[in-house]
Amino acid sequence: MSDERRLAVLRAIVEDYVETREPVGSKALVERHRLGVSSATIRNDMAALEDEGLITQPHTSAGRVPTDAGYRVFVDRLSTFKPMSLPEKQAIHGFLAGAVDLDDVVDRTVRLMASLTHQVAVMQYPSLTRSTVRHIELIPIAPQRLLVVVIAGTGRVEQRVLETESVLDDAVLGEIRARINAESAGLLLTDAATRLQDLPEQLPAEDRDLVRSIVRALDDALVEEREERVVLAGANNLARFGQDFPDSIGPVLDALEEHVVLLRLLGELSHDPNAVAVRIGSELQHEGLHGTSVVSSGYGSGQDVVAALGVLGPTRMDYPTTMATVRAVARYVSRALDG
Known part of the structure; x- marks a missing residue:
């Protein structure tokens, strides 16, 4: 079995599941993606991916869905982020350029990220x-x-x-x-x-x-x-993804109220100003966040990171778009602070 084809099948499953929230079967993969092989071959590839713990079958005779490990392989194999359009970039620049002070920058940033990603936006105030x-x-x-x-x-x-x-x-x-x-x-x-x-x-x-x-x-x-501070926006967006959480969104909301948890998360992910960090599901140490993923990036002046920002949402997340948005916003925030 070709490793490249197996990864292509995994990528197709992730993309389809993120878009539809429906378990993905071999027939749907053949119809939606140009994989160049038969349904039988795709089924063999899916069986191998399941053996490796990258996908799972939630119900008998149903399609497959990605596991945390499958999302991790998908994210690690991303060669490029989904590019942002010129209007989107101009909107980010224009919205942040109107800020009058640091508090305004932080408030505008979390509201902007929540609006662009439809997730929960989190931003840490610059570390003294x-x-x-x-x-x-x-x-x-x-x-x-x-x-x-x-x-x-x-x-x-x-x-x-x-x-x-x-x-x-x-x-x-x-x-x-x-x-x-x-x-x-x-x-x-x-x-x-x-x-x-x-x-x-x-x-x-x-x-x-x-x-x-x-x-x-x-x-x-x-x-x-x-007593470092974090600011949140878009917690109500979690209601849109209620079915993505095994029990309820209650544990996630409880974790969001514990700012020390968020500070620890952002502190772990904010060392490289040019990188976007992704933590998926069980990789997050807080049990209440195991059904979520966090995408974050550091911001600051030049190569000096002073804090981090990011978004939190269900593991069934559009990772390429979310990663591109978080990176772009972090860069604009850094420019705004330098100015």
Whole structure:
């Protein structure tokens, strides 16, 4: 039996099952696909695929459906993604280009992915530990109260309010602001915080306590890393695929409410900004997600990944189109953040 023909049969079964949700038989394969062999040969190929655990027969005398392993082989053998049309690309660009800040970028992105894929869209906020410092601003909001604003290269903003022992002086704040930005701009936030530890000793004695307080505020900003956020959109899309889940969509919805589960998933899949990662069914460690697949990609600046985004849906998913959409959106988000 030809391995190439066997893979062609598997690909045809996956494509037909995704489109129709009906188990696929040998007669239908011959009629719909130009496989160049008889129904009897196709049946032999299907029997071999079943022996390998790539397809299964859900009912007696029924056609076959892909297993998780079959979907995995199908995805791994994809040579190209389904190309997006020019109008689709322009729609993505136009929709994200109108964002006014990071929160707006995230909100628009998940709504866009949910609309394009008809799945559940998930996006992680940029990680502080992977973000660079764009600017640190010191704003006096009262005679003895200071607002410390950290603006990351991704557009993420963190703010801390400090109570000071002495009345703030604008000229002194200007000098401290200049020194802090000279030491930290362009560095990873974690590296900037480390470098700034030595800054107080380089300044006049009367300014050191204030600078130490500012540096502690920057360290405190990193605590937010333990409370990373994810944003979801399109959970109602799961209702369209109710029959794809063995029991109900309840376990999936329960898992979606556990943001730590989603953060762990996206964290595992976000290391390569140029890759699209796919986890299928039983490959997902959370039992409530075993009937789903997750398609994700990292986003960030250049080769620096700061977080991930993706979609979650049933394993009976149009993988080529979904993978192309997730990759395209991730690239547009990276460009939007760079801008």
